[in-house]
Amino acid sequence: MSPQAPFPILMIDGFWPWFIEAGVLGYLLGSIPFGLLLTRAAGLGDVRAIGSGNIGATNVLRTGSKKLAAATLLLDGLKGTVAVLLARYFWGEAPAVLAGLSAFLGHIYPVWLRFRGGKGVATYIGVLAGLHWPTALTFCAIWLAIAFTLKYSSLSALVASLAAPLVLWWTGETALAAVASLMTALLLWKHRANIARLMAGTEPKIGAKT
Numbered sequence: 001m002s003p004q005a006p007f008p009i010l011m012i013d014g015f016w017p018w019f020i021e022a023g024v025l026g027y028l029l030g031s032i033p034f035g036l037l038l039t040r041a042a043g044l045g046d047v048r049a050i051g052s053g054n055i056g057a058t059n060v061l062r063t064g065s066k067k068l069a070a071a072t073l074l075l076d077g078l079k080g081t082v083a084v085l086l087a088r089y090f091w092g093e094a095p096a097v098l099a100g101l102s103a104f105l106g107h108i109y110p111v112w113l114r115f116r117g118g119k120g121v122a123t124y125i126g127v128l129a130g131l132h133w134p135t136a137l138t139f140c141a142i143w144l145a146i147a148f149t150l151k152y153s154s155l156s157a158l159v160a161s162l163a164a165p166l167v168l169w170w171t172g173e174t175a176l177a178a179v180a181s182l183m184t185a186l187l188l189w190k191h192r193a194n195i196a197r198l199m200a201g202t203e204p205k206i207g208a209k210t
Helices: 017-030 034-041 057-061 066-090 093-108 121-131 133-150 153-170 174-190 192-200
Strands: none
Touching: 017 066, 017 093, 034 057, 034 066, 057 066, 066 093, 066 121, 093 121, 093 174, 121 133, 121 153, 121 174, 133 153, 153 174, 153 192, 174 192
16 A cells, blocks of 8 residues: 555556655755855855855854854754664655655755855765765775864865665665765765865865965
């Protein structure tokens, strides 16, 4: 028996409405630009006008507010987790995976900001937390280890994101590994400028004001 979708939408032949709803729910949650909203509410202006121009926690930290950066990191992660948990509750596991992926896409390509969003690291972790928490912990452990030793947020994220699909594959979660691989590919694309700066030795370290 098909689950009852809580939000009525137009029935389309060949598509399960709860899959469509899960995707829309995930995207809308993921597209909330917490970094931008928090810095504006604090009277710090548009975070996109400083540093890397990104709306994520690392760039929010460049405003000088560790509290706002921490809040941005937490909320950007939670929106991915909440998207997964809500979709799982209403529709099941496969829609939960779709909602998680959609939340990640919403964060990096939010319609409200002309599809110019963040780089997806915190939301990636949040999605993993909802789908497979041991992999989320592994991601965080790798990120923290590299961040504390080398002080490069981007490098930490890149290495951790490359490890996540491997961990999922090793634990037998092949479908999730495929989804994580897609998120990793998008995360690498969003970090292409960071990769170039890392190779050139010009990438700013954590906490640096640029």
